[in-house]
Amino acid sequence: MNSLGRALVAALTFLVAVRTPVLAAPSPPPAALIEALMRDPEYAACTSESNRTPSAFARSALRIEPLLLRSGEQMMTVSVLDSPCLTRNSVTRYTIYERLPDATWRQVLDTQTMSDGVARTDGSVLVDGHETAETIDQLTYAWDGSEYDFRPDRSLRDDVSFGVRPFQISLQFARGASSLTRTAAAYGGLGDSYVFSARAGQRATLRLRSDSRFLPVGFYYGPGSETELALDRTGSARLPVTGTYDFFVDPVRQDELAAYRLTLSIR
Numbered sequence: 001m002n003s004l005g006r007a008l009v010a011a012l013t014f015l016v017a018v019r020t021p022v023l024a025a026p027s028p029p030p031a032a033l034i035e036a037l038m039r040d041p042e043y044a045a046c047t048s049e050s051n052r053t054p055s056a057f058a059r060s061a062l063r064i065e066p067l068l069l070r071s072g073e074q075m076m077t078v079s080v081l082d083s084p085c086l087t088r089n090s091v092t093r094y095t096i097y098e099r100l101p102d103a104t105w106r107q108v109l110d111t112q113t114m115s116d117g118v119a120r121t122d123g124s125v126l127v128d129g130h131e132t133a134e135t136i137d138q139l140t141y142a143w144d145g146s147e148y149d150f151r152p153d154r155s156l157r158d159d160v161s162f163g164v165r166p167f168q169i170s171l172q173f174a175r176g177a178s179s180l181t182r183t184a185a186a187y188g189g190l191g192d193s194y195v196f197s198a199r200a201g202q203r204a205t206l207r208l209r210s211d212s213r214f215l216p217v218g219f220y221y222g223p224g225s226e227t228e229l230a231l232d233r234t235g236s237a238r239l240p241v242t243g244t245y246d247f248f249v250d251p252v253r254q255d256e257l258a259a260y261r262l263t264l265s266i267r
Contacts, residue, residue: 028055029064033076036097036105037062043093046085061086063116067096069143070121074099075108077119090114091130096148109141109148124154134160135190137167152195159190161255168193168246171264179265186214187257191250198239198266205236205265212251212258219245 029037034054037043047057058064061083067075076099080092094117096109111117113127114136120126123143128136140154155167171194173180186192198204208214219229219237225246231237239245251258 029058029076030105031055032103033064033097033105034058036107037078040095040107042086046083049085050083067119068121069123071123071143071145073143075119076105077117079113079116089130094127096125108143108146111139111141123148139167152193157190159187162187162190162257165190165192168195170194171196173266178267179263181261181263183259183261185257185259186249186251187255188251189254191248193246193248194262195244195246196264196266197244198242200239200242202239202266203236204239204245205234205267206231206247207235207263207265208249208260209263210258210260212253212256212260214258214260215248215250215252217247217249219247221245 037058038047038054046061047054050057050061052060061081063077063079063081065077067077069075076097078093078095078097080086080094083092086093091112091114094109094111094113095107096119097105098108099105109125111127112129114130115128118126125141125143125148127139127141129139130136136158138156138158140151141148142151142154152168153166153170156164157167158164169182169192171180171182184192196204204219206217208217217235218231219239221227221229221239221241221243229237229240229245249260249262
């Protein structure tokens with residue numbers, strides 16, 4: 001190589017060195033956050049199983065990233081980087097911690113995801129939930145100032161055979177109306193989830209018309225919608241509390257696409 005060639009190589013080497021940024025090593029998680037993680041039974045058990053210190057486990061097994069919300073709260077998102085202990089059937093833990101005024105941390109979201117969760121500065125979090133082999137739930141959580149709440153009205157259900165559908169459908173009455181009617185089609189085994197709001201003491205009546213057979217419908221309410229309110233033979237029930245009620249419409253036959261007409265009356 002002549003002198004001109006050597007000069008060009010030297011110049012290019014210099015330019016590459018100048019333009020290539022030097023990546024700083026990631027900052028270690030705050031000690032107070034490590035303490036908060038170890039108060040979680042599963043994180044603590046997996047740390048013990050790994051035979052590592054809590055700090056070493058957090059650095060090697062978890063991806064911990066800061067998140068500053070527009071409303072000012074300082075968060076840390078915690079996803080699984082490499083830990084068989086925290087992974088089951090391709091589903092992993094995903095948590096978020098909030099920094100408190102005394103510099104300690106508290107867990108404000110605990111869920112699972114099939115991929116990396118997406119936490120946004122507007123307070124929304126998107127995760128992929130595993131429902132069945134052919135169905136993935138695209139779940140949305142929203143920050144309410146004290147914790148992340150699940151928002152079914154902003155979530156979706158993606159089915160291989162049936163496509164993308166709302167995770168839950170909110171039934172809204174027109175002003176002054178006491179009943180509404182909706183025509184739809186439900187896929188057997190997937191079904192349609194509905195929610196409506198009402199006051200204690202009101203009577204809700206549900207009519208479902210279809211050429212196909214559907215599973216019995218009940219109203220669910222309370223924390224986690226775990227309390228069932230059975231409907232009488234006319235499809236009615238007196239509502240015991242003020243709030244939201246869920247119900248599920250699902251054909252008896254699996255994999256059947258069943259058209260139906262739904263009427264809900266509240267008086």
